[in-house]
Amino acid sequence: MSVGQIIDKLGLYLAKGKLGFQKFAPKIEFNPYSYENLKVKYPLLDKSYELSKKHFWDDTEVFNSLLEKYGFPHIPQEEKDALLKILSIIYYGEIVAMLVASQLLNMVQDMDAKKVLSAQVIEEAKHVTAYQKYLSMLGNIPEIDPNSRCVLDDVLRTRSVALKMVGLHLLTETVAYYLFTALKECYKEPILKGLLDYMARDEAKHVGFARKYLPEVINKISYLEQIRILLKQLEWTFHITASILRLKKAGEILGIDVAKWFERGTRDFLDVAYEIIEKTKFANFSIPKNVSEIISKKILQIISSYN
Numbered sequence: 063m064s065v066g067q068i069i070d071k072l073g074l075y076l077a078k079g080k081l082g083f084q085k086f087a088p089k090i091e092f093n094p095y096s097y098e099n100l101k102v103k104y105p106l107l108d109k110s111y112e113l114s115k116k117h118f119w120d121d122t123e124v125f126n127s128l129l130e131k132y133g134f135p136h137i138p139q140e141e142k143d144a145l146l147k148i149l150s151i152i153y154y155g156e157i158v159a160m161l162v163a164s165q166l167l168n169m170v171q172d173m174d175a176k177k178v179l180s181a182q183v184i185e186e187a188k189h190v191t192a193y194q195k196y197l198s199m200l201g202n203i204p205e206i207d208p209n210s211r212c213v214l215d216d217v218l219r220t221r222s223v224a225l226k227m228v229g230l231h232l233l234t235e236t237v238a239y240y241l242f243t244a245l246k247e248c249y250k251e252p253i254l255k256g257l258l259d260y261m262a263r264d265e266a267k268h269v270g271f272a273r274k275y276l277p278e279v280i281n282k283i284s285y286l287e288q289i290r291i292l293l294k295q296l297e298w299t300f301h302i303t304a305s306i307l308r309l310k311k312a313g314e315i316l317g318i319d320v321a322k323w324f325e326r327g328t329r330d331f332l333d334v335a336y337e338i339i340e341k342t343k344f345a346n347f348s349i350p351k352n353v354s355e356i357i358s359k360k361i362l363q364i365i366s367s368y369n
């Protein structure tokens with residue numbers, strides 16, 4: 063018998079033995095070897111993955127060409143401090159988004175969703191890099207806002223796919239998208255605007271992932287978990303309100319009417335959130351939309367009158 067034949071036979075023998083013992087090892091929930099993985103189960107997710115590749119951009123290349131075109135930005139110190147305050151929250155959020163997308167990649171049970179999340183991990187990594195480069199031109203970044211941290215830590219820690227997706231794809235991504243849009247529409251620094259144009263398009267796609275996939279995930283959870291998500295959403299709303307109040311002054315310095323953008327963002331957030339919940343078994347087991355609208359109006363009044 064040749065050495066090759068020995069390795070062939072011995073290999074088979076050892077592999078069968080090792081695989082036989084795997085019933086005692088921790089279970090892998092998703093089966094990477096299933097024939098089912100050949101099929102596209104969610105065409106909309108497949109389309110989103112294809113779009114991700116089509117819209118791929120190189121953060122280093124974009125940053126360098128913007129810097130070359132517009133030169134080093136000379137920003138007054140007061141505006142620098144205001145930018146650092148707002149952008150630091152976004153920057154920390156981008157790091158958490160990258161980590162949470164990679165956690166979800168391992169937690170979701172559908173191949174199409176895993177591919178979209180793989181693309182999101184690299185998209186968030188690009189956002190992190192873009193902010194690292196931009197923030198290093200402004201100075202030292204402040205510590206994470208404690209209330210924003212409470213939300214981000216919760217999203218990182220939870221083992222619930224549904225709660226993680228509500229926290230990241232619905233809430234954090236919407237807040238990020240509106241902060242980006244407010245900054246690029248109101249504060250006309252061209253390098254930042256150039257970067258935000260690319261990033262806002264990615265963030266809109268990430269909210270789109272919630273639209274397409276979150277109903278599937280929520281339909282599989284229990285009523286108890288749904289109650290937990292509703293309570294967490296109320297808690298997160300409180301934390302986000304506290305963070306936004308603290309950003310009001312920085313917003314004013316940069317020409318951003320924080321209350322106006324909060325109103326715009328909340329309106330869209332509620333539309334997407336209720337569009338999702340109406341596609342699930344909890345359509346009648348949620349906070350009614352008009353109650354949520356009353357709560358958001360009250361918060362808007364608080365933000366508007368805060369000095």
Ligand SMILES: [Fe+2]
Binds near residue numbers: 186189
């Ligand atoms: Fe991002």
Ligand SMILES: [Fe+2]
Binds near residue numbers: 235264
């Ligand atoms: Fe994102």
